[in-house]
Amino acid sequence: MDRDAPEQGGRGAAGVTSTSIGRGGEQGPPGADVQPGKEAAATRRTRRRFARRQWARRWLSLRYVLALLLVLALLGTSIYLVFFSTTLQVKRVEVVGNSLLSDARVREVADVPVGDQLALVDLGRADARVGSLAEVESVDVTRTWPDVVRIAVVERTAVAAVELAGRLRGLDADGVVFRDYKAVPKGMPRVRPGANAGTDALREAATVVSALPDGLVTRVDHVEVATVDQITLVMRDQREVLWGSAEESELKAQVVDKLLAAQKAPYYDVSVPGNPTYRTTP
Numbered sequence: 001m002d003r004d005a006p007e008q009g010g011r012g013a014a015g016v017t018s019t020s021i022g023r024g025g026e027q028g029p030p031g032a033d034v035q036p037g038k039e040a041a042a043t044r045r046t047r048r049r050f051a052r053r054q055w056a057r058r059w060l061s062l063r064y065v066l067a068l069l070l071v072l073a074l075l076g077t078s079i080y081l082v083f084f085s086t087t088l089q090v091k092r093v094e095v096v097g098n099s100l101l102s103d104a105r106v107r108e109v110a111d112v113p114v115g116d117q118l119a120l121v122d123l124g125r126a127d128a129r130v131g132s133l134a135e136v137e138s139v140d141v142t143r144t145w146p147d148v149v150r151i152a153v154v155e156r157t158a159v160a161a162v163e164l165a166g167r168l169r170g171l172d173a174d175g176v177v178f179r180d181y182k183a184v185p186k187g188m189p190r191v192r193p194g195a196n197a198g199t200d201a202l203r204e205a206a207t208v209v210s211a212l213p214d215g216l217v218t219r220v221d222h223v224e225v226a227t228v229d230q231i232t233l234v235m236r237d238q239r240e241v242l243w244g245s246a247e248e249s250e251l252k253a254q255v256v257d258k259l260l261a262a263q264k265a266p267y268y269d270v271s272v273p274g275n276p277t278y279r280t281t282p
Contacts (some may be wrong), residue, residue, distance in 0.1 A: 001247065082119045090114050090121060098153045100135045100179060109133060110141070112149045121149055134178040160209045162191040162202065173210035175182040175203030187221040197225045204228045204246040211249035216257050235260075242269030 059142035081088055093112045095103040110126040127141045130151060140152045158170030161184045162177065170179040171191060184190050191205045205225045209217065224232045233256075241256050242248075251273045259268055265278040 083117055088118050088146050089147055090116050090118050092135060092149075094144070094148055094150045096150065096152050098155060100155050101133065101153065104150055106130060106133075106153060110149075110151055118143055118145065118147060118149070121147075126151065134176065137172070155177070158185075158188065160189050160191045161185070162193065171202065171206050171207055171209075175221060177202075187218045189217060190222040192222050192224050192279065194224070194226040196227055201225045201228045201231075202228040205231055206245055207246035208233075208249050210245075211253050213257065216253060240267050241267040242267070242271055248273050 008047065090112060091114065093107050093114065097107045098106055109129050109132075111129060112121060114125050121143065123141045123143070126149070127139055130136055130139045130153065131142070135155050136153055137155045137156045142150050142152070144150045156170075156176060156178045157172075158179065159173050160171045161181055162169055162171050162175065168181040169177045170181060171177055174188040180226040190207055191202065191209070193202060193205075202225065205223050208231055209220070209223060212220065219235050219237075221234050221236045221238075224234060226232075231245065233241040233243055235241070239260070241260075243252060243253065252270045255273045255276050256268060256270045259270065259276055259278065263278050265280055267280070268276065268278045270276045
């Protein structure tokens with residue numbers, strides 16, 4: 001019985017040792033205590049990504065609101081500047097292109113209200129008023145920001161002088177009488193309307209004179225106008241050219257220029273430019 005006891009004790013001791021090792025093994029592999037730290041880091045990253053997405057959504061909505069507020073602010077500022085601010089009020093009326101008319105005369109007729117908002121000035125009204133002046137061929141009234149109304153005038157140019165009601169007047173290429181002369185300017189022909197010559201006849205005479213080349217117009221002393229189709233040029237050397245009407249005036253001018261140089265005669269007829277004639281008696 002004594003021999004059996006140690007054996008049983010030895011096996012018991014060995015059993016105890018085995019059980020201890022086994023229990024130690026149940027504590028898990030090395031590094032098992034690090035796993036909770038990794039899970040915490042992953043959770044933090046997930047939360048950060050979620051927060052960024054939430055902020056992106058909020059910023060997207062906020063961006064549209066800010067853009068709308070900015071547009072409204074700019075619109076409000078523009079409305080104030082254009083319609084209410086003294087910055088964009090008319091402070092000056094500029095007149096250019098005039099020589100016959102004074103700046104003061106043009107401003108008076110245009111009647112642009114200084115001190116009014118520039119955006120509200122009636123440019124069409126000013127244009128029509130200035131354009132009604134006989135001296136004005138065309139006019140362009142514009143705004144020049146921030147505070148100027150600009151009136152650009154193109155005045156008529158006289159091509160001949162005509163005496164009407166005892167006054168020597170200038171006649172432009174359209175037959176418009178628009179200015180006074182004390183004497184006929186050098187080199188300018190004079191129009192002498194007959195008793196039956198009306199405004200249409202003056203217009204025809206003006207068309208004839210404006211068609212003459214410079215070298216020929218200075219040789220014309222005056223233009224006799226009986227009717228719209230009975231126009232005669234009287235040269236400074238007293239030769240006469242029956243012109244007829246103003247039709248084909250440019251062609252007639254070319255023909256008469258050559259005819260005067262080629263034939264010496266007191267009377268010429270270019271009323272039919274394709275068949276010009278000359279004669280020695282009236």
